[in-house]
Amino acid sequence: MKPQYDNQVMSSFLLWFDNKLLAKGEGFTNYSGQFYDMTDKWNFGEGYNVYNAPFKQFVYDTSITGATVMTGVIVTDSVDGTATYNLDSPEVFAINPTEGQVILKTNEFAGTITSVSGVYAIKEISVKLTSEPEEKLLFETDFKVKPKVSQTINTGLFEDQQSYPVIFLKHNGSVNMPAAFGGQEFTQIDIRAIVLTDSQFTLDAICSIFRDRGNDSFYLFDANEFPFNYVGSYNNDQVFNYVNSFSGVNLGGPKGAYIKNVVVAKYGAGSLNDYRSMNANIYAGIIDFEIENIRLPA
16 A cells, blocks of 8 residues: 555654654653664564664654764674674664664674674653554553663563553544635644653643644655655665755645644543553643645545
8 A cells, every 4th residue: 555645644743743852852861782682582584683772762863952863883793893883884784763673684794793782862752653542552551661771671672562651643533625726625634642651740741842832834754755664774874854854845835734733631630540550650641733734635
């Protein structure tokens, strides 16, 4: 299936949302540490080793002031010793900041890999697209608190392990309304952000950032402009700068989408008691965005 307009909006909104959260909230910590061999858990294929950090997600946007974006990996092998291998090195197949993961081509190393490490910025709050209903995320999912960098850690995170704080972005419905003769229509897409945090302070801060984003516009990336490839690494081994990626583009035109309205709601004490008995110390809120664009439906 080829990507359609709604896919373009959701993916572009994710990039915009992540940029605003990090730029306004400065919610990240620069860190350096080990990656752990998870090859037997991933089954990626012969000739590749998979290594995961104990954290996810990493900051991938170089426009975020002060954040260290990981562009290389430090590897020790039994023959060549320790060296740094960059994104475009033949030894590096992928650096996946969303999963906190490095995939190395073992055949490119002279000896056996004995250590993998890196320097990167850890997001305080992960951001993900989801199609799950709010009830499942709030009542059925057993979230784990994201480990703090001061802890002693000796393993990587699995792909299906979800830690919080986390924000899930969900397509919440859409409608077309006539706009002009010739077939132009207003397309309205509702996007819901389900916010799960470990403190009331963080929840209030996130809600405050995005309540004030009403009347903003964001860039609509075409499929060939998105920063990641099929394994979640950087396209063409080029790191991503959100601000520079659409410099000079008029966001009031067809390449922009308009945030018409933002509504914030928080779960009250009654509903909190229902799910916090399963997910202790989770503070939850909902942010609803109404996205609008004038377009000629294909």
